Amino acid sequence: xxxxxxxNRGPEPPQPCMLTECMAVISGAxxxxxxxxxxxxxxxxxxxxxDIPPISAKVLSARLSELEAKGVLVRHVRRTSPPSTEYExxxxxxxxxxxxxxxxxxxxxxxxxxxxxxxxxxxx
Amino acid sequence: xxxxxxxNRGPEPPQPCMLTECMAVISGAxxxxxxxxxxxxxxxxxxxxxDIPPISAKVLSARLSELEAKGVLVRHVRRTSPPSTEYExxxxxxxxxxxxxxxxxxxxxxxxxxxxxxxxxxxx
DNA sequence: CGGTATCCTGTGGGATACTG
DNA sequence: CAGTATCCCACAGGATACCG
Numbered sequence: 001x002x003x004x005x006x007x008n009r010g011p012e013p014p015q016p017c018m019l020t021e022c023m024a025v026i027s028g029a030x031x032x033x034x035x036x037x038x039x040x041x042x043x044x045x046x047x048x049x050x051d052i053p054p055i056s057a058k059v060l061s062a063r064l065s066e067l068e069a070k071g072v073l074v075r076h077v078r079r080t081s082p083p084s085t086e087y088e089x090x091x092x093x094x095x096x097x098x099x100x101x102x103x104x105x106x107x108x109x110x111x112x113x114x115x116x117x118x119x120x121x122x123x124x
Numbered sequence: 125x126x127x128x129x130x131x132n133r134g135p136e137p138p139q140p141c142m143l144t145e146c147m148a149v150i151s152g153a154x155x156x157x158x159x160x161x162x163x164x165x166x167x168x169x170x171x172x173x174x175d176i177p178p179i180s181a182k183v184l185s186a187r188l189s190e191l192e193a194k195g196v197l198v199r200h201v202r203r204t205s206p207p208s209t210e211y212e213x214x215x216x217x218x219x220x221x222x223x224x225x226x227x228x229x230x231x232x233x234x235x236x237x238x239x240x241x242x243x244x245x246x247x248x
Numbered sequence: 249c250g251g252t253a254t255c256c257t258g259t260g261g262g263a264t265a266c267t268g
Numbered sequence: 269c270a271g272t273a274t275c276c277c278a279c280a281g282g283a284t285a286c287c288g
Binding site for chain 1: 280281282284288
């Protein structure tokens with residue numbers, strides 16, 4: 001694909017395109033939150049809405065559809081008198097949890113580091 | 125991406141918010157690619173531009189600034205005759221690599237699963 | 249309860265041109 | 269080479285209203 005301008009500075013980097021595709025699984029501002037909220041077990045639509053900060057019904061619905069299509073979660077509909085729907089992570093979807101956790105861990109350390117080091121911290 | 129808590133609509137669970145904050149470290153469409161491209165060692169501005177699909181100079185510049193401010197990478201400027209700048213992951217930034225890798229692994233499996241599963245859904 | 253449809257806005261990001 | 273400035277647009281996402 002793209003020609004690299006490398007000279008003598010390190011081995012061949014992997015294809016970023018692939019990363020982008022995979023990152024797309026958790027794209028959308030709330031997708032990680034949805035996955036995270038489902039880590040303890042199945043939850044219903046409105047439970048997710050109240051779990052997750054102020055996510056709009058439209059967006060939650062959209063994320064759930066996408067994640068379902070991607071095989072990250074499954075949807076169980078119960079046609080009871082009050083309609084209820086449960087969403088649950090698939091085994092594959094659950095595998096994302098360690099990854100998210102890893103990101104959280106690093107995020108924490110980055111925040112701590114910034115608090116501890118009085119060096120140049122350029123604010124945006 | 126901006127997280128606006130516009131209205132107070134109820135209890136805010138701690139976990140998802142934290143997740144969102146930490147996810148913000150790798151927010152922006154190209155941030156993960158930048159981190160990934162630097163995983164093998166320091167690289168220069170235009171090397172990154174050609175490494176990463178078609179990222180515009182403006183956006184690459186913006187991501188690099190953000191990631192630098194967040195402590196994920198450092199910038200080394202060399203005032204040589206042809207100016208050159210190198211970007212390199214900090215140790216903390218490097219800790220994001222396993223997380224990204226984990227996401228990539230799951231992303232792969234999800235793609236395989238969709239190819240193999242007979243009940244293959246239509247992607248968007 | 250569990251959504252969908254419509255409208256609207258903010259902002260991430262591309263293209264281009266320009267600077268040091 | 270390594271950016272910055274400007275303009276512009278697409279689209280994610282919020283609010284509201286409405287349906288099954």
